[in-house]
Amino acid sequence: MHVHRFERLWFGVSLVLIVAFIGTIIYGAVGPGIAMVDDSGGTVEPSVIADGNYEQTNNFREPGVYDTEDGVEVYVIARQYFFQPGTTEPIRVPAGEPISFHVTSPDVTHGFNLAGTNVNTMVIPGQVAEFSVTFEETGEHGIVCHEYCGSGHHTMEGQVVVVEQSEFEGGEN
């Protein structure tokens, strides 16, 4: 069978493209270890969060940073129009170890985007977004809400401060 020169060329180029795409995906998953968001965070009644009855649920705790045996756990509530913690006092976490974030919302859908990192998720009322991230370097990262959430949307900001492990005060456990 005669295969035209152009066809062979196209075939080659498309093969290279496919291999490149698959390569990128594998690199993304294995190399930088991009945080996955799935349903492991579970669900929680938005009203429970709104009323602060954290003892009624087993997959969310009072907002704050906890130094547990399993590592550092951060519980954040994104609500109109601030992050708790994050906005009034920054979230302080240590560098060089995995940090588990648990974020939920009692009112509308918010965004949780750490500028300059690969932390990036939607915060949906009734669901706990759970993901893990390791900050290699110390420094400050702004938290942005990048889902429309109402009139105060553009003021909804916060901060994560990554400190040396030695400077990290355990938080509550």
Next chain:
Amino acid sequence: MTDDNQPRTDGGTATALPGDSHDDDHLPPRWSLKRWLVTTNHKDVGLLYLATAMFFLVFGGVLALLIRAQMWSPRAPGTGVLSAMAYNQAVSLHGLIMVFWFISPFATGFANYIVPLQIGAEDLAFPRLNALSYWLYLASGILVFASFFQGSSFAGGWTLYAPLNIPAFMPSIGATTTVFAIVVFCASITVGGVNFLTTIHRMRAPGLTMRSLPLFTWSWLLTAWMMLLAFAALLAAVMILLSDRMLGTTYFAATTAGGSVLWTHLFWFFGHPEVYIVFFPALGAMAEIFQTFSGNRIVGRKWFIVSMVLVALQSFIVWMHHMFLTSINLEVKTLFMATTIGISLPFDLMVFALIYTLIKGRIRWDTPMLYAFGALVLFIVGGITGVFLGAVVLDYEFRGTYWVVAHFHYVMVSGVTGLIAGLFYWFPKMTGKTYDEFLGKLSFAVYFTGFNLLYFPLFLAWGTPRRVFAYRPEYVGWHRLASVGAVILGIAFLLIIYNLAKSIVAGDDAAANPWPYSTTAEWAVASPPPIENFPGKPSYVSGSLEFLDDDATAAAAADGGTAATDGGHAALESGHGDDVHVDHASYWPVTIGLFTLVTALGLSGLQVGSYPSGLEGLFYQGASVLGVVGLLGSITAMGYENFTAHEGGLGEAWPFEGVENTKMGMWVFLASDVVLFGAFIGAAIFLRVAYGWTQWHPIPHNPIPGLVNTYLLLTSSFTVILALVAAQKRSRKGVVASLTLTFLLGLGFLANKAIEWVVLFSEGTGLDSSVRASTYYLTTGLHMGHVIAGLLVTAYLIWRAWNGAYTDGNDETLEYFGLYWHFVDIVWLFLFPLFYIV
């Protein structure tokens, strides 16, 4: 629910006998405003669509420029040209207007004008419905415009995410109006979809088989199918949202588990096919232009068509890739990643076919070709950057950033580029004038530069989060470049509009076929084509397009359904010689559009069951009443109007030779209704699963009234069949009696339902009591709305039957009403167990 009985009422008179005293075409001249208000001719309606869509392009474009002005530097809230809320509105409405009120209607304009010419039809199957879908579109556009003046327009993004979209979080009346506008737009799309599908399937010229259908028509056929089914899902979503906003149901309230995820499912089930709905017509136009300007038939034509069909099918199974950051489990996400990568494969094939067509041909770089080629280049960039997003792991990185913004603008606006190519390509045909070639090429140079300056820097500034105007200072340069590009792109559009406007006034006359090597039928007729399109009956039977002697076939067409069954041979059995008069004007589509606008404006004031107080409330209530009354009156009047349209089935109609136009239209409409009910029932089941299947009990305490209603409806279906039998026996009494019985049974159903609801209300179970109550009231309420619409039609049928209709051999209307009525019964058979027993 204006779209419910449209196909039926139109059909009732489309089959009227010829010989009524009609003037030749009733149509005022082109310079008269009246012509444009009453016209039902597909070419006029096409031009209306194009002009209106261009207006919305400018509207959406101005909003885009405001956004780019705000993005000139990173801003704190309250600084820059837009306030925080104004920015939210500008971005939301820019998206909504460009997607709904510009691109799709722009493509619809071409489809209206070109598709009937390409398939050899004198007009669409239901000309008045065509005009109606335009007027509904215009009404919805005016609603969007009005929403800015009712407090605040919708300010939660074009995706209208829940629960921000409910009054608790977005209380302005303008937001309700925006949602209402989308409902009316969906109605317009449904009416248009029914019309185009019937036309393309049923009204092709003899010899024009599906395989030889021109590519633009193919692309539009698939677009129309996708529109019909996808927009039905969106219609369900926005109807539920309207009910949450106006009546106070609690589907999307933050207190219910799963409400916001339900919205994303409903929205994106529509949202992804929408991407192809937007792009397919452009693809079809590009394929036509590539063939004409390379002088070469498209390479792998059959596989090109197969690819388009595959994409159209696959488009319905990729929606969850818009939801990778919601908490869906990883297995499902991986599945949707695979389907997403899968859908890019047929696209690769099409892109290669297009490129190969160019390589094998001798290209002439006229303006349409420049735009079409530009569209291909831009689409390739947009497509490749999209594959990154389709991969779950990479999407975590990119989602919610300007990478996405850049990607979908490359894809969507490459579609616009393809349609602009079509605009230049078909401009001589539509206006009879030639455009200025130099200005055309210049506009392309400016357009292509502006486009890439605008969107490419956004890839480089991809770390910018979406939906905010604060960003890291290192991106300032890229954003300023983009803003400059936006202005240049705007100038390009002005150049295009100037060029075309100038040419309409002072351009040279265009030949019937200005393009060498063009092959499709629209170039075989004058520019612009005469009102009846063709000098004779077009036929491809001999292998190429011929215009046969008109009289014989036209007379056969007038015989309606009987001639339809025997396909291409209808011409042979004619000979009565009576001239057929086809109508091209009706006042009712524009009237219905007007009253739809009034109704929607009035009802938009309704919020969680109450109108605003004082004079404002009086205005809204008055408009609601006036609108509904006017709407009922004008729909009835349209049903009663004598309007003769062209019949189908005289040429190729595979596989629908034996199905009369109106029947086909009814079936197509019911297909979209299946999706509508499917989405409502699916929503109820979704919420129930989120709530806990077993903790959820039916709202009615007693299933017996529901059971009685099941019997009532089934019996009423039976009586409709009796009516049809009576009509066939030419018994006027029998028809009237059977229909009256149907009416009474339906009334019994409603009375039973009313008692049930009154009891429930008195016990304190309202629409807002719980999500259980909401789903029960709304889903059975939607069904009840269908029953009420059916009963209104039944009353109309009884009145007509009393006056002797349907017993003269024309009993199709009864049959088609029967189809609708049986469908409504079947839906109840699903609702009854779901809401009364389980």
